[in-house]
Amino acid sequence: MIREHLPVLQVVLPLVAAPLCLLLMRSVWAWLLAFIVSLAALVISIVLLREVYAGEVLSYAIGGWAAPWGIEYRVDAVNAFILIIVTAISVVALMFAKTSVAQEVAGDKQGLFYTAWLLCLTGLLGIAVTGDAFNLFVFLEISSLSSYVLIGLGQDRRALTASFQYLVMGTIGATFILIGIGLLYMVTGTLNMMDLAARLAVLGDSRTVQTALAFLTVGIGLKLALFPLHLWLPNAYTYAPSAVTVFLAATATKVAVYMLLRFLFQVFDASFTFGAMPLGGFLAVLAAVGILSTSTVSIFQDNIKRMLAYSSVAQVGYMVLGISLVSSAGLTAALLHLFNHALMKGTLFLALGCVAYRLGSVRLGAIAGLGQRMPWTMAAFLVGALSLIGIPLTAGFVSKWYLILAAVERGWWPLVVVVIAGSLLAIIYVWRVVEMAYLRPPPEKLSVTEAPLSLLVPTWLLAGANVYFGVDTQFSVGMARQAAALLTGSSG
């Protein structure tokens, strides 16, 4: 009974819980509710995944109005994969949030904090689950507005300006998406994605369709932080509260990648996006320049959080690179990296959250000798760092392997060079931190102790996942392959 309503419950549950959080003014209760709801959402996403694992597609008509007139929620291998990532990261980040947020956010605002968190979760899940283009825009704005709030709650006053900057750029991006959807509606008269795909295939090329594609790509590119539209991201990640950085870094850009995939491969036909329109080469160049330039910029950052934020832009570049190869191997690599990057960046930002909790600073100079003072925290950071570089037996290696394989398969040698150069640059910026933490003596007066268990447990959960998914890739590679097959299959 309840089973068939799962696609909608996935979204409605956090949506309904969000105002309840507001009513439970006491911060602990608000946290507990948010946590339980996240956990429930994770369970739902696991059940959904099991149902679509074999290649089935679940379709749910909201309010009983059948598609294409009503809003349809559609779960297939692609978004079930995304749902798992978003909910799992939300659970882990919330485990971490209890202690971390209690320190970083004022007591009377914590109820609001968790309200915004659940709304953000609603938005991200909604984007993934909906099969309706306009509904996607609405969820996009729900997640965006709540993430502006979450970022603005950072301790530093620069969090406010970062949030404002993100608000301006994010709104422009969302409006571009809105324009793109509007233009598509104009030529097809439908908003349902599957219906759009079917009608666009019949209609063929026209200037309106081309313009729609352009607006959608730029709009999603903004949310995705695709170079050179990434300018909002470093500040937003740097000054947001630790738990928020973890959550957003591991999910928000991933959901944007998902949007890009849905539109480029399913709504539009791949033969149109990458054949008639020169989007493949365009994205490849942007991704390549993005990887090299932002990785280089990372090397010169003094604030470690900021360094990782720039690295995130570079990692998004890897995913877009995989997409631009327009092959099932490339898509597998992109989706795999989407999953693995959530793990590695999650771990790194969680470990940094522990550091921030104890030291109050995440500047490079502040962490000298921390390898001895906070061994578990820094060891988790090291695991994340190795995964980011792509050392064998970590998740990062698996995605790098597939990325290089996909590029070699297409014979795009310059991209192979870019991927390799990117991971070499990653060694440089990550190793500055490792060297500082392990090979410098701690300052005399520094008397920090290891982070509390409530922070270490979620950190190590993700760190462990980095190793686990580096050794047993049945789930991650299997899912990525399924999803890639689905995306390329529908495009013929």
Added chain:
Amino acid sequence: MSAEAALIGVILVPLLGALAVVLAGSRPNLREAMSLGAGVVLLALVVRLLPRVLSGDWPATVLAEPIPGLALAFSAEPLGVLFGLIASFLWIVTTVYSIGYMRGHGEAHQTRFYAFFAIAMGCTMGVAFADNLFTLFVFYELLTLSTYPLVTHAGTREARQGGRTYLGILMATSMGFLLLAVVWTWQLTGNVRFTSGGILAGAASPLVIGILFALYVFGIGKAALMPFHRWLPAAMVAPTPVSALLHAVAVVKAGVFAILKITVYIFGLDLLRDTGVTDWLLWIAAVTILVASVIALRQDNLKARLAYSTISQLSYIVMGALLVNSTALVGSTLHLATHAFGKITLFFCAGAILVASHKTKVSQLDGLGRQMPWTMGAFFLASLSIVGLPPMGGMWSKWYLALGAIDAGYAVLVGVLMVSTLLNIAYLIPVPIRAFVGKADAGGEIQIREAPIACLLAMGVTVAGCVALFFNPTWIVQLARQFVE
């Protein structure tokens, strides 16, 4: 215990040893006993594999399959068993030496040292017994990482600098070239297993074969082929046992071992001979041999001199592989063994000198032979082995390499070997001569005593090894022939 279980044990024992070392960290004697114990068990396991391999059987086992189609698998084949045997035997010897050295030198963080040492040995075994390119690559990278804390052990500015060069070059070459080559091989053949006769024949054009081979040879930075050799002198900031076992035996030999294995089992000698892609690389190996020797001549720091000597000697082995004939490959295999025993002895001596007299430079050694006769004697004998004079094992490997060069029609390379031998004499022999003949500085220094007994014991064993290899190299030749055919 079956051979298959022994194969897994070979990887696990050093890692468990590392764990035991950490757990016993507060009690030094127990800790070192754990380290030694792991070494002995490891050697026993490798020896256990030897008869199966000599009988022509290659036991293999799969540990896991991280990426569909790419398994972490191990197998015992002749070259791997030989390498495993050398490394595990010398690990025991080095542990004995370390006990004397680390205590005598009063080094800090000894638990960390022994633990990472054991992990590095586990990774070396992983390289030695890798059944496919993927496994080889995994343990190759892990070996680099696990030795990094050993290289930067001192934690000084100099150590950090050395560590950067070390990690930078090894990572850049392995990620830039080796990984690409492995992925490419996988893409071309859908197979990365080491197979007799190679797997690449007919899979790609000669041009691609040539590029791939170059990617492998340069991608394996641990073989220290110029211009990717700088990491080895940089690694000399490590404590001497590390330089001795890892940077004269385990790590560097893992590099040349990988090249030999890839040459024979991935490309296959026939393919390389037919395509002739090794010719230009031969000259790079030759240049490395000569240039590194000349640089060694100009080093006053003893360990740096030995490091450059190692670079030059490694290129002997690479050259043997590049000559692609069985005689030369037997020479390479022999050199893997003889150089290991010779060079580790030299490093033991350098460390002993450091512990006993705190001297690091060749120019300071005048007259030291009188205070440290055993150490300098061992140095002299080991030098003879490196130079390639009887009654030391080093002679055989040069002999086979020269024969191989003639077989391949490269008389010039025999000349290179000759010149290199002269250079070896020029940079090694003066060290003991200065020590025994030179006059000590006037100034009545504090009395210098002979090195700790544990150190001398270790040196004795390795020198004996050099001599034994002269009198009985046949079993290695037999293994090498099996490997090549």
Added chain:
Amino acid sequence: MDLLGLYNYWIVILLMMMGFYVVIASGHLVKKLIGLNLFQASVFILYISMGTVEGGAAPILRSGVGVFSNPLPHVLILTAIVVGVATTALGLALVVRIKEAYGSAEEEDIHRQDDSL
């Protein structure tokens, strides 16, 4: 001729560019938000324009009227307007907080105090 026939799209483009320009060029954060609003308003007009059916009446059921404009874009844009209002409200709230923290809502002043924006 044909160009003028689609005059409402020219208005859309004009508004959009004006909004965009204001967002980029003005230093005051409130002005930026006004620009953003203009920008969004242009899209509202775009949607409403495309719902129009030539000769169609407002989509209210009345006797004697056969041709209606398409009501769906109107409904959609109602949602978008709500989103726009929420964005503006949040933006203004942030400006208030920024003013409190920096004592100014001018980009240059903020820059001078923290070079992060």
